[in-house]
Amino acid sequence: MTIQVVAGLVVFLGAYVLIATEKLPRATVALTGGALMVLLGATDEAGIFFSEEAGIDWHVIxxxxxxxxxxxxxxxxxxxxxxxxxxxxxxxxxxxxxMAMLIVITAMLSAALDNVTTVLLVAPVTLLIADRLGVPPVPFLITQVMASNIGGAATLIGDPPNIIVASRANLTFLDFLEHLTPLVIGLMIVFIGLAWLLFGRRLHHDAERAAKVMALNEREAIKDTRLLITSVAVIALVLAGFALQGVTHLDPAVVALLGAGLLALLTRLEARKVVADVEWETLLFFAGLFVMVGGLVNLGVIDQLGKAATDAVGTNYAGAGVALLVGSALVSGIIDNIPYVATMAPLVADLVHAGGAAAEPLWWALTMGADLGGNATAVGASANVVVLGIARRYGHPISFWEFTKYGLLVTGVTVALSVPYLLIRYF
Known part of the structure; x- marks a missing residue:
């Protein structure tokens, strides 16, 4: 192992530790790590911007x-x-x-949009309703973010790791609907039952406060009816574009950008309002992360790990699938599932390339494990971090261990149910 390879691994692992511990902003860490990879000679401008194997994945961005x-x-x-x-x-x-209705709504929105955006929009409203009902908001927020992570597993755009897997494996929107949506529906039913066992018996009905909630007029929440109708129509077109990818041959990224441009044109909003809610920090984090992973690809680290994994697996893809699902869940609970999947995707690609069609279910094992494992701890998924930040801002802090004690149980149950689904359906 050369000094350059050792230095590249030190940079990558050091960045992982800083991202996991949140000692520094994750975008800063990822961009700094990418810059260090360039200085080490692990990548260059051509590799960063134009390489499909080792550059920034512009489809995801x-x-x-x-x-x-x-x-x-x-x-x-x-x-x-x-x-x-x-x-x-x-x-x-x-x-x-x-709570049950908000769980279902959050899961459905996370499947249609993405879980980080969904919790950003729904969590503040949940706090308002909990206050009106006179119940503690923390159980609502915890179940909501977990529902977003489970529901987001159902579609290509529901969770950032899915986008990474789809881009690497050339999977379509319909592929995710076919392979993961049935599992997610079953898991959501189980999750509502778990929510009752964990929180339901502690939530007491207050008739007086309930009457105040009933007095709210939801129509007053609609600020612009024309904007609502136009937005829903464009979103329907975008989702149709995702579903018809096999016919139109348009990449989901192109469909999303066309939809955004069309909506901006039709609504004629100011440019600053159009981009006001873009999470630039998240996009920069992805860019830096892809550069770091690309550096490891160029140094041959990913290739060597892929060969080692291929030799270890042999032709036992069922065992490899279970190990990948469970292992991904465990690791994603410790480290944000985005950098984990970005690192694992090239390894799984090597396994699938070596095994052909028999190894293709490994993509679904990786996706299931990473998405569901994100519920295990407070830093397991980006949506978790976002919700904890919102809760703290509104005066209802959720500690790492308060979230994690529930997250470990939910993750254990959902992953345990996913293992037989994987084996029965694919092996």
Whole structure:
């Protein structure tokens, strides 16, 4: 092992530790790590910007950018506030029924949009409803972020790791619907039951406060009806574009950018409003991360690990699938699942290339494990970190261990149920 390879591994692992411990902003860490890879000679400008194997994955960057723009425009219509108030009123102010409905709504939105954006929009409204009901908001926030991670596993755009896997494996929007949505539906039913066992019996109905919730007028939450109708129509077109990828041959990133451009054109909003909700820090984090992983690819580290994994697996792809699912869940609970999947995707690609069709289910094992494992700890997924930040800002801090004690149970149950699904369906 050369000094250059050792130095590259030190940079990469050091960045991982800083990202996991949140000692520094993760975008800063990722960009600094990428810069150090350039200084080490592990990559260069051609590799960063133009290499499909070792450069920035522009499909991921621009898909996220397009969807963030679309959701940011939709948010300005008040649609998400309307949905939360509507759910509370349909539940007639009964706390657990409200929780269950918000779980379902969050999961569905996370599947259609992405989990980070969903929790950013829904969590503040959840705090409002919990306050009106006179119940502690922490259980609602914890179950909501877990629902977003489970629901986000259902589609290509639902969770950032899915976008990375889809780009690397050339999987379509319909592939995710076919392979993961049935599992997610079953897991959501189980999760609602777990939410009742963990929190339901502690949530008490207050008739007086429930009456106040019933007095809220959800229509008042809609700030711009025309904007709402236009946004929903464009989102429907974008989702149709994802579903028809096999016919149109348009990459999801292109569809998302076309949708964002069309929506901006139709609504004629100021440019600053169109991009106001874009998470630039997240996009920069991805860019830096791809550069670091690309550096390891160029240094041959990923190739060597892939060969070692191929030799260890042999033709036992069922065992490899279970190990990958469970192992991904464990690691994603410790480290944010985005950098984990970005690192593992090239390794799985090597295994699939060596094993052909028999090894293709490994992509689904990686996706299941990373998405579900994100629930294990407070830093397991980006959505977790976002919700904890919102809770702290509104005066309801959630500690690392308070989240984790529930997250470990939920992750254990959902991963245990996913193992037989993987084996029965694919092996």
């Amino acid at each position: 621009f898909l996220l950018l397009g969807m963030m723009m679309i959701v940011g425009i939709l948010r300005q219509s008040g649609a998400f506030e309307y949905l939360a108030i509507w759910a509370a009123k349909r539940a007639r102010g009964r706390p657990f029924v409200v």
